[in-house]
Structure formats: structure tokens, C-alpha cells
Amino acid sequence: MGLLSQGEYVCALPGNAVGTPWVEEPTRNFAITGASSYRTGRGNGTYLLEGARVTFTRGPMKGMKLMRLGSGLLQEVGRDDKLGRLRCHRAGPLN
Template structure:
């Protein structure tokens, strides 16, 4: 009996750690991210600069110089602290599609617009200048 219990404990310790619920943890490409509402064949996309942000090191983002953190599990990105805390996105290819409170996709999409300045103090609105 004791031998079986010891064997079971050894197996538990030796077992590989399971992935976090929601998928593997990832990061998003650093740089400026600009957001827009999509257009169609006759109308260009409509910029939404109040939703722009910068991705910086350490799973963090900046909005107007204020830092927050994000978590990307599988293809679901959640801004966990900072000015956009609670916002969720679906990563689709190289874009982020905003999710509503019900988890359904909204029209807003964000794409990486380029590298950020080295000082990491640039605000998301700098891309529009």
C-alpha cells in the first residue's frame, strides 16, 4: 500500500505541467498599433485614434504614456491592467479584432503600424502626427 502511494506521488511530480486554460501564452509584436473601423469597396477604413496603443516589452502596452499589461492566451488577448483594462481581442492573422462583453467580434480592428521610438514614452496618438 505504501509502495503504491509512493509510486503515485513520484508519477505526479514527474508529470509535465499542463498548458494554461485558454491555450499557450504568447506575446504581441512590439510597436505602434493603430485601430480602425473597416471600410468597403467604396469607402476607406475610418481611423479610431482613441483606441490606438503601443506594445512595449514585458507584455505591456502604453496609451498616452500610461502603462498597462496584457495577456495573450492562444488567440485571445486581454488587457489586464492600465487604461484599457478589461478590453479583449481576437488575434486573427496579424490583426486584433475587438471583442464585445458577450465575446462576439465587434467591427474595430487594430493592426501593427510600425516600430516605436526607443524611449517607450511615445503615446499612441504619435502615429497620427
């Protein structure tokens, strides 16, 4: 078990070659606030980090799963356990 780095996380989907490279999804953004805790614009919750897999266990993101790809970079994991398109990165310290 582990903890994610505290801070604000910004989530985005890939764009396209002729437009913006990333399209931010502000409703998916979140902040890691402390030991296994997070907050969003819709409320607070908890998560569990096992190895590289993050599972949101309570709150508005309950059931969402992410895979830690590197320091501060996460990618959504679908119900089929395949990596999805949404990526979230640590954008800075808590506001």
C-alpha cells in the same frame, strides 16, 4: 501564454463604399512596449495573451479583449464574446 509583436498599433472602424474604407480611432491606438506591457496616450498597462485571445489586465485599456486574427492583426471582442467592428493592426516599430 504568448506575447504580441512590439510596435505601434493603429485601430480603425470600417468605413463605407463611397467614402474611406477605414476610419481611424486614434484614441484606441496603443503600443506594445515589451513583455506583456503596452502604452497609450492615457498611460501604461499590461495584457495577457492566451492562445489567440488578448485581454488587457491593467491600465487604461483594462477589460478590453481582442482576438489575434493573424500576424499583427487584432479584432475587438465584445462582452458577448462576438467579434466587434474595431480592428487594430501593427503599423510599425516603436516610436
